Amino acid sequence: MGIGESIGDGHVTVVDSPRAPGARGSDFARLARRIADAGLLDRRPGYYAARATLVAGLFGGAWALAAVTGDSWWQLGVAALLAVAFGQVTLLAHDLAHGQVFRSRRSSRIAGLVAGNLLTGLSYGWWMDKHTRHHANPNHEERDPDVAPDILVWSRRQAGSSTGVARFVGRWQAYLFFPLLTLEGLNLRVSSLRALRRPSMKDRRLEALLLIAHNVAYFGAVFALLPPGKALAFLAVHQACFGVYLGCAFAPNHKGMPVLTADDELDFLRRQVLTSRNVSGGRLTTAALGGLNYQIEHHLFPSMPTPNLRVARPIVREHCAALGVDYAECGLLESWRQALSHLHAVGEPLRARR
Template sequence: MVDTSLTPASARRDGDRGSDFARLSRRIAEEGLLDRRPGYYAVRIGLVAALFAGSWALFAALGDSWWQIPVAVLLAVAFAQVTLLAHDLAHGQIARSRRTSRIAGLLVGNLGVGLSYGWWMDKHTRHHANPNHEEHDPDVAPDLLIWSERQAATAGGISRFIGRWQAFLFFPLLTLEGVNLKVSSFRALRRPSLKNRRIEGLLLGGHVAAYLGALFLVLPPGKALVFLAVHQACYGIYLGCTFAPNHKGMPVLTAQDKLDFLRRQVLTSRNVRGGWLTDIALGGLNLQIEHHLFPSMPSANLRRARPIVRAYCSSLGVEYAECGLIESWGVALRHLHEVGRPLRVGT
């Protein structure tokens, strides 16, 4: 539970809620940081497309060779970068038109990497509305891992078993995340609420057919299966290491926590320090606080928004969490180990 006593009493009054964010939002808008960056995205899309196509071209050129294993790792990086572009599309950072964003997202997500754009967009939208909230954020639902001691108290089945040592199992489990996303994408096709289910299903099926067809056409079955395992494992680890630092180890909210929008987003998010290389590798998600406050802000503008948001939070007495990448993983792992303690004690 978040200790709201750390924030100024005046900022916690009902009459002031929302006004703190409104003032910050006006400042950000005046700086032009919500404006589109077509040049930036043209270059980024071109580079990611070249990486994606180049990886497949290298795969085809090498043919039947164990040198395909490094190519599997390279292709995992390409898949992750395509996924990060799909993330920006879902937030409307690239195109103003929702229709354009959806069409591009379906092609990039469903057909490109085998990830249901509609399912992921719905899931991610709910996460942004209530980050790290036990009842409302699907990213902290106790499906497999335990994210709070409250969840540990009611855990059962495989979650109870894994939860005891989940900090040690976290990275090994990430090797399955790429496959998990694909399975979840296909399972989502059964939901009547998913828009364009037919199109999503056709594109997902097209991805799987093309992906497996390419692997087994170029490689013998044994090497194809090894390539698939290495590629999907590295893809899952990359995505997990990108998203895990953002909220894991930050306060987990419940219905008892009554926070305004600014505090709900800032107090549950963490930035990762680093330069332009970190921005590229993590797709701007290293600046998670700014991204959560302004989801439609182009990722290229997040770094410029950071000093403004940080200074503003300081003036309000709102904690602004920031640390290095390795340290952020350590915080996440320590949190997982701590919340799993009741399960270990109870054995």
């Protein structure tokens, strides 16, 4: 198998990679054995019990603060705090979907439905299906739903064939990216409701009931606490901040990294590592991003509990260095610079066609 190298439009080519003398199994299999032998795939129930308690406290505390604040424009600050709480619940649901918390799929699904559908109004089943396809083929033009050219374009090839909204927005998408993120919370809610029309969705009626219960409680609470004008302002600030927070947690990990096509034949290790970027930082960064700052390790071992990702990092980095596989890591601001620079570069053909 070969090493992927970034070229041209962020695509990947394959060159020969000699295997170390005496090595057994694939490059990923040998890494996986080291990770398993180090016990890094073992569950961390104490960590998740503490994290769930803190997140529940933040979530409940934000709503309690809203009730105490009452009819006041200070509620807009509470709305921003509640957006952080919603984001933390969503990040916890992400770990549940990957089986990091419970061994039982049933337990993971029940907790995920509560965290996703009931608490945040996002369909757990829809998001899990979408995210699973992303993990299988990250940054793949045809297979990763996260780089589908719906509004933004992620490669020059997509720019060349774009039409409608994507063709218009793609010209200046680097400048519009953060403003568009303010609509992401609303987009996720709408996509969750639209997904209920799919006959293939598992437990569709249960998901629908939980989403209805959330929306009745969510909108009912806001309009019970505030007059219509302030209630609408609260909802706008909350959903805008929620969308930006989720974007800041998920987007730095892949945007601006190589985009794959059907012509790029990479093994599992290279497909995951070369399309992912770690975000360096301390414990505050890890807490804010829910551990997704260790994106390379997470993509290689999706079921690895969040606190073990930091421990796995030097093992993975050493393994990649021995293979000559690029291991991308930078600070949060630099990750955004790279992502926005990429978006601006791939939108160039659209600007040229004006």
